[in-house]
Amino acid sequence: MSQMRAPSKDAYMLILEAIDQGTYRPGDRLVESELAERFGVSRTPIREALQRLETQSLLARDGRSLIVASLDHNQMAELYVVRTELEGLAARLAARHATEEEIRVLRDMVEEDRALLGDPPALSRANRRFHKMIHLASHNRYLVQQLDLVHRSMALMATTSLAAEGRGEVALAEHAAIVDAISRRDEEAANAALRDHISTAFVTRLKHDSRKGA
Known part of the structure; x- marks a missing residue:
């Protein structure tokens, strides 16, 4: 059966x-x-x-x-370079095109996800939903398609950066900053906040994986 x-x-x-x-x-x-x-x-x-x-x-x-498949160090680094550029663009376009309803949903996501702190797998799933919402709020179907491909490859990583101690709280604060910039229609700030968020996640993942392999 x-x-x-x-x-x-x-x-x-x-x-x-x-x-x-x-x-x-x-x-x-x-x-x-x-x-x-x-x-x-x-x-x-x-x-x-x-x-x-x-x-x-x-x-x-x-x-x-x-x-x-799994990603080696170089593949992971290459993937984060592409992800940073595309996610930053998505945030920039979301600041330009997102509807008020989409912004409200993003704000609600940040608040609701606080209940998931301490549960890295659940927080990781919520994180994917948050980023997907930003992709959709960019209102650019071709960018969404490319980001879907990137996030499929992200699934080949054995761990989530949200498993690192304290990362969940920091990530949600970063999410809040991204949404704030989008709601203010500040394209540069939204782009910078999203890029910084991805960069911090990458550094956290590298540190977490290096300790795990020690």
Whole structure:
């Protein structure tokens, strides 16, 4: 009996969401038959989805098996460079184009996410929702598409920077500053606040990972 069924979604999206949500982590082996059973679809679309994900470098070969890929130090650094530029642009455009309703939602997110402090996985999911809202508030579909690709690759990181001690509180303060700049329609300040937020997250991740590997 399958564990979940979502006929409105294809096999590719089902596997992609499972990776993004941490159901499958870097290094986990993906088996056609197990995925077909889990998602309640036939093996043919699962096979095609796995091939597509491998082409996109989200999966890697380990002998004859496919595993969820992981990012080395250089790949992570390159990804953060791209993310910083694109996220900063999204914040700038959000300051220009966001509706009052979108700004209200962003403010509510910051306040509601305070209840998640102390729960890094839940805070990480909330963090993704917050950033996605900024992407949408930019009202630029092409930028949103590129940021979706970047955030898919972010799922290949084994840890979240929000797991570092004290990072949750700081991140929420940074989120509040970003929303404040967007609400003031200050494009430069919104861009700078978002870029600083990503830079601090990267530094925190590097420190956290170096201690973990010590």
